[in-house]
Amino acid sequence: MSIHKRDDILSSEITDENIYLGRREFFCKAAKLGFIVPGLKFGTAEAAGFLNLFSPIKPSALPDDKLTSFQNITHYNNFYEFGTSKSDPAKYAGMLKTSPWEVKVEGLVRYPRTYSIDDLFKTYPQEDRIYRLRCVEAWSMVIPWRGFSLAHLLKKADPLGNARFVEFWTLHDPQQMPGQNIPVLEWPYREGLRLDEAMHPLTILATGLYGKSLPNQDGAPVRLVIPWKYGFKSIKSIVKIRLIDHMPRTSWELAAPNEYGFYSNVNPSVNHPRWSQATERRIGEWDLRKTLLFNGYANEVASLYTGMNLRKNF
Amino acid sequence: MNVKWIKFLVFLICLLPLLRLVLLGLFDGLGPNPVSHLIHSTGVWSLVLLLVTLSITPLRRLFEVSQILRLRRMFGQYAFFYGLLHFLIYAWFDQYFEWQGIWRDIMSRPFILVGFISLFFLVPMSVTSTNRWVRRLGVRWWRRIHWLIYPSAFLAVLHFWLEVKRDIREPLIYAILLGILFLYRIGYAFLCGRTKPLLNSNQDCAGVQR
Ligand code: HEM
Numbered sequence: 181m182s183i184h185k186r187d188d189i190l191s192s193e194i195t196d197e198n199i200y201l202g203r204r205e206f207f208c209k210a211a212k213l214g215f216i217v218p219g220l221k222f223g224t225a226e227a228a229g230f231l232n233l234f235s236p237i238k239p240s241a242l243p244d245d246k247l248t249s250f251q252n253i254t255h256y257n258n259f260y261e262f263g264t265s266k267s268d269p270a271k272y273a274g275m276l277k278t279s280p281w282e283v284k285v286e287g288l289v290r291y292p293r294t295y296s297i298d299d300l301f302k303t304y305p306q307e308d309r310i311y312r313l314r315c316v317e318a319w320s321m322v323i324p325w326r327g328f329s330l331a332h333l334l335k336k337a338d339p340l341g342n343a344r345f346v347e348f349w350t351l352h353d354p355q356q357m358p359g360q361n362i363p364v365l366e367w368p369y370r371e372g373l374r375l376d377e378a379m380h381p382l383t384i385l386a387t388g389l390y391g392k393s394l395p396n397q398d399g400a401p402v403r404l405v406i407p408w409k410y411g412f413k414s415i416k417s418i419v420k421i422r423l424i425d426h427m428p429r430t431s432w433e434l435a436a437p438n439e440y441g442f443y444s445n446v447n448p449s450v451n452h453p454r455w456s457q458a459t460e461r462r463i464g465e466w467d468l469r470k471t472l473l474f475n476g477y478a479n480e481v482a483s484l485y486t487g488m489n490l491r492k493n494f
Numbered sequence: 495m496n497v498k499w500i501k502f503l504v505f506l507i508c509l510l511p512l513l514r515l516v517l518l519g520l521f522d523g524l525g526p527n528p529v530s531h532l533i534h535s536t537g538v539w540s541l542v543l544l545l546v547t548l549s550i551t552p553l554r555r556l557f558e559v560s561q562i563l564r565l566r567r568m569f570g571q572y573a574f575f576y577g578l579l580h581f582l583i584y585a586w587f588d589q590y591f592e593w594q595g596i597w598r599d600i601m602s603r604p605f606i607l608v609g610f611i612s613l614f615f616l617v618p619m620s621v622t623s624t625n626r627w628v629r630r631l632g633v634r635w636w637r638r639i640h641w642l643i644y645p646s647a648f649l650a651v652l653h654f655w656l657e658v659k660r661d662i663r664e665p666l667i668y669a670i671l672l673g674i675l676f677l678y679r680i681g682y683a684f685l686c687g688r689t690k691p692l693l694n695s696n697q698d699c700a701g702v703q704r
Pocket of ligand 1: 534541544577580653654
C-alpha cells in the first residue's frame with residue numbers, strides 16, 4: 181500500500197517547503213535588483229512547463245513528485261464557509277475558533293461518544309501520510325497530512341449490524357463562518373461515505389499537515405481525507421459523525437445532482453458535464469497531467485467497487 | 495487635450511491589464527494556479543471591454559459627449575484582443591494547440607461552445623473596423639455586421655455564467671450591466687422612435703464626419 185508511515189517521510193521532503201520559499205525569495209529579490217534577466221526565470225523547475233509543452237503529458241502520480249508547498253496548500257482552498265474564492269479561506273478562516281471543539285460520534289453504534297480534540301489526540305496515535313488530492317475542478321496537490329485512520333474511531337464506536345453509511349457534518353455557525361450567510365450550498369456542509377469506504381485504511385481523519393497542526397483554512401481542527409475521491413468529499417471542520425442505514429444526501433449532490441454524485445470517485449473517463457476530468461493541473465505547475473482512475477489508488481480501493489457501473493454511480 | 499492624445503492615453507490604459515499579467519508572470523506572482531489566473535483575467539477584461547464598447551452610445555446620448563464615439567473602435571478592438579488572448583492561452587495550456595482536441599472540446603462542452611461563438615462573432619467586427627471597410631461595405635451592411643456585438647456580449651455573459659460552479663454573483667453583475675445597456679436601447683427606440691442611426695453616410699465608423 182502506498183501509505184506512508186511517519187518513518188517513511190524523508191526529512192528532505194518536509195524541508196522542501198523551505199527550499200521552495202527560499203528559492204522564490206531569491207528569484208524575487210534577484211529579479212527586483214535586476215541581477216537576472218526576467219526571461220531566465222522560466223528556466224526554473226516551477227515554470228518548466230513552458231519548456232515541456234510538446235513532450236507527452238505526465239501521469240498525475242510519479243515517484244519523484246514534489247510536495248505542494250505549504251504556501252499553496254494554505255492559500256488555494258475551496259472552503260465556501262469562508263467565501264467562494266480560492267483566496268477567501270486564507271483571509272477569513274481566522275474567524276473560526278477551533279478550541280474548545282467537540283466531535284460527536286452517534287447514530288447506529290454501540291458506543292456513541294463525544295470527543296474533545298484532546299481526546300482524539302490521546303485516543304488515536306497520529307501518523308504522517310502523503311496523499312495526492314484531486315479537486316473536481318481538475319487541479320491537484322500532493323499533501324503531507326498528519327492524522328489517523330477513521331477505521332480506528334469507527335471500530336471503537338462499534339457500528340450496529342444495520343449501519344451501512346456514515347454521514348459527516350461541518351460546524352454550522354455563520355458568526356464564525358461568514359460564507360454560511362450566503363446560500364450557495366445547503367448549510368451545514370454534509371458529506372457521506374459507504375461504511376466500507378469509511379472503514380478503508382486509506383480514509384483518514386486529518387489533524388495536521390507539514391507536521392504542524394491543521395491551519396483553519398484547511399479544515400481545522402479535524403477533517404476527513406479520502407484520497408481516491410474528489411476533494412469536496414473530504415469534509416472539513418467536522419463536528420458530527422453519524423452512522424445510518426440509508427445513503428445520506430450530501431451538500432454538493434443536493435446543489436447539482438447531475439454534476440456531483442454520492443461516490444465522486446476520481447475517474448478520468450467520466451467527465452463532469454461542464455469540463456473534462458481526463459487531465460489535471462498540479463498546483464504550482466504549468467503543464468497538464470493525466471488523471472488516474474481512483475486518483476492512482478486503484479490497487480488499494482478498486483475492490484470496493486467491483487461489479488459497479490462507475491459511469492452510473494459517478 | 496486633443497483627441498489624438500486622449501486616444502493614445504486610452505490605448506495605453508487598455509494595455510495595462512496585459513502588462514500586469516506579463517509582470518506577474520515574470521515575477522512569479524500569478525499565484526498557485528497560474529494558467530487559471532491568466533484565463534480568468536483575460537476573459538474578464540474581454541467582457542469588461544465589450545461592455546465599455548456598448549456603453550459608448552448611451553454615454554454619448556446622455557451626456558452629449560459625441561467625442562467619445564471616436565474611442566469606441568479601440569475599445570471594441572481591445573475586447574477582441576483580450577478575447578483572442580484568452581482563447582490562445584486556453585489553446586496553449588489546456589490543449590497544447592491540438593486543434594482536434596479543441597474542436598472536440600467546443601463540441602462537447604456547452605460553455606466552451608458558447609464562448610467560441612461569442613469570439614467567432616467578434617472576428618468579422620474586428621476585421622471590418624476600419625474606414626476602408628465601411629466604405630467597401632456601405633454603412634448599411636457595416637452596421638448589420640456590427641450589430642453582432644449584442645449576441646456576442648450576451649453569449650460572453652452566458653459563457654461566464656455556465657463556467658462558474660455555484661456562486662453566480664459575479665456573472666450576475668455582468669448580466670445586470672448588459673441588461674441595463676439593452677434596456678436603454680430598447681427604451682430609446684421606444685421613446686424616440688426607431689433607433690437613430692449611429693452613423694449616416696457621411697460619417698466613418700468611428701462617428702467622425704468625413
Ligand atoms: C473559443 C473561445 C473561448 C474559449 C475556449 C474559452 C475558454 C474559457 C475557459 C476554459 C474558462 C474557464 C477557466 C477556468 O475555469 O480556469 C473561461 C472562462 C471565462 N471566459 Fe472564456 N473562452 C472563450 C471565449 C470567451 C470570450 C469571447 C469571452 C468574453 C468576451 C470570455 C470570457 C470569459 C470569462 C468572463 C470567464 C470567467 C472568468 C472567471 O471565472 O473569472 N471567454 N473561458
